[in-house]
Amino acid sequence: MGQVADDAFDAAIRSGEIDEQMKFAGARRCNHRLRATEGDECPTCLDLGWIDKDGNPCEP
Numbered sequence: 235m236g237q238v239a240d241d242a243f244d245a246a247i248r249s250g251e252i253d254e255q256m257k258f259a260g261a262r263r264c265n266h267r268l269r270a271t272e273g274d275e276c277p278t279c280l281d282l283g284w285i286d287k288d289g290n291p292c293e294p
Protein backbone atom coordinates (compact mmCIF):
# COMPACT_ATOMS: atom_id res chain seq x y z
CA MET A 235 0.00 0.00 0.00
CA GLY A 236 2.76 2.39 0.95
CA GLN A 237 4.55 1.85 -2.32
CA VAL A 238 1.38 2.47 -4.32
CA ALA A 239 0.73 5.68 -2.41
CA ASP A 240 4.31 6.82 -2.97
CA ASP A 241 4.05 6.13 -6.68
CA ALA A 242 0.80 8.06 -6.94
CA PHE A 243 2.35 10.95 -5.06
CA ASP A 244 5.38 11.00 -7.33
CA ALA A 245 3.15 10.88 -10.39
CA ALA A 246 1.17 13.86 -9.10
CA ILE A 247 4.34 15.84 -8.59
CA ARG A 248 5.61 15.02 -12.05
CA SER A 249 2.24 15.86 -13.54
CA GLY A 250 2.28 19.21 -11.77
CA GLU A 251 5.70 20.00 -13.14
CA ILE A 252 4.53 19.18 -16.64
CA ASP A 253 1.49 21.39 -16.17
CA GLU A 254 3.71 24.31 -15.24
CA GLN A 255 6.00 23.79 -18.20
CA MET A 256 3.14 23.41 -20.66
CA LYS A 257 1.26 26.42 -19.33
CA PHE A 258 4.44 28.45 -19.64
CA ALA A 259 4.57 27.40 -23.32
CA GLY A 260 0.95 28.47 -23.80
CA ALA A 261 -0.44 24.96 -24.05
CA ARG A 262 -3.35 23.46 -22.16
CA ARG A 263 -4.39 19.99 -21.20
CA CYS A 264 -7.13 18.39 -23.25
CA ASN A 265 -10.11 17.29 -21.18
CA HIS A 266 -10.94 14.38 -23.45
CA ARG A 267 -10.46 11.89 -20.62
CA LEU A 268 -13.60 13.25 -19.05
CA ARG A 269 -15.77 12.28 -22.00
CA ALA A 270 -13.91 9.87 -24.28
CA THR A 271 -14.98 6.27 -24.33
CA GLU A 272 -12.64 3.35 -24.54
CA GLY A 273 -11.16 2.94 -28.01
CA ASP A 274 -12.12 6.35 -29.36
CA GLU A 275 -9.35 8.66 -30.44
CA CYS A 276 -9.82 12.19 -29.23
CA PRO A 277 -10.59 14.43 -32.23
CA THR A 278 -9.09 17.45 -30.49
CA CYS A 279 -5.69 16.23 -29.34
CA LEU A 280 -5.45 12.87 -31.16
CA ASP A 281 -4.97 11.27 -27.73
CA LEU A 282 -1.76 13.17 -27.11
CA GLY A 283 -3.47 14.84 -24.18
CA TRP A 284 -2.38 18.41 -24.84
CA ILE A 285 -3.25 21.29 -27.16
CA ASP A 286 -0.70 23.98 -27.91
CA LYS A 287 -1.38 27.70 -28.07
CA ASP A 288 -2.37 27.41 -31.75
CA GLY A 289 -4.90 24.66 -31.03
CA ASN A 290 -2.78 21.86 -32.46
CA PRO A 291 -2.29 18.51 -30.75
CA CYS A 292 0.97 18.26 -28.87
CA GLU A 293 2.62 16.35 -26.07
CA PRO A 294 4.75 17.54 -23.19
Ligand SMILES: [Zn+2]
Pocket residue numbers: 264265266267276277278279280281282283284
Ligand atom coordinates in the same frame (compact mmCIF):
# COMPACT_ATOMS: atom_id res chain seq x y z
ZN1 LIG B 1 -8.04 15.07 -26.21
